[in-house]
Amino acid sequence: MDCDQLVRNGYVIVPDFLSAAHTRLLYQYAQQLPDYEWQQAGIGRADDYSTNTRIRQDKIRWLSRANTLETNYLNGLETLRLQLNRELFMGLFDYECHLAHYPPGAFYRKHLDAFKGRSNRILTTVLYLNPDWSSTDGGQLVIYGQRQEILETVLPEAGKLVLFLSDKFVHEVLAGQRDRYSITGWFRLNASIGGVIDPSR
Template sequence: MINTSDFIEQLCEQGWYSQQQVIPGEWVTALADLCHKRTFLQAGIGQGIKNLINEAIRSDSISWIDASETDPAVKYYLSLVDEIQQLLNREFYLGLNGFEGHFSRYPQGAFYKPHYDCFAQDKRRAVTLIFYINQNWRPDNGGELCLHLPEGQKIIEPVAGSMVCFLSEQILHEVLPTHVERMALTGWFVRHQGQDYFYS
């Protein structure tokens, strides 16, 4: 369960929010099992024809989620996404009208260097939403999400069931090298501006 009032207040005041134990254990298990069964592609940077694979910047693999998927775990995830989208649209005037999300797998040694989730030529991505599905995560596993904030770094461990949400344009962030396989569900609430875009 999301703490609605903390979510609204902190997203508004600091541009990011994180909370543990949002996804119950049984759904974490279902999502982690599903993640292991899916087909993954090496992730790229940029979009469309400019989507380049550059392992010096990121070394994870991704598996895009289709809104028409029928797996109960995916449906559960999309219902959470929907709940958060309604909350965001009710409380903030972001005009969000779409979502794109994927499973991501970071093999041992993988990382994602500091970046913003909003592309220079494409400002559609407004809010980033991440859920972690790493059971039995240990503090010495590495793989933390590091937010580079004006007041300093905020380190977030990718523990099972936790959630992070932030304004895509504002928060510079990175994934520190992981010492074990690390899995997440990463997505973006987007605002369409009446143009056609490529999906990477």
């Protein structure tokens, strides 16, 4: 991965970050998960947590090391965490992520993943799983600059990874025409209090 681009721009887009075979297995795995494994995604945290389908309409499933396929992905992101710490001295402590399923027509309005000084989420990652995705399918990730100008419109192509600073870039997910699967995650600092990682502020 080009760490220099991440330093220059605050974000980087990595085509083919994950092999086609591994991406396909994750895509098939996400597709076959039963409905009860998914939960409606929400906004906010702890006492401020709520679901609001006018803002966010995806469903999520958190990854864990209880499953071999999920573990393999988490191991790959652990390797990336170590690279980022080695090359950029970011002090990233751990990583959390979830599968995201956007049914046809689902979207996520403009938002920030973290507010400066109020979260230990430092870097956001999004990995796309759908094969044969075209611009007519929609579902793009739009990344905005400080003046709300569009910096990138990212087509969710299989194996592509997007990383960006969580507290800097407002972004949104446009509605798509097909079921859209991805893995969204965050590299975090260690801001634990009383044994609780990333406690509510």
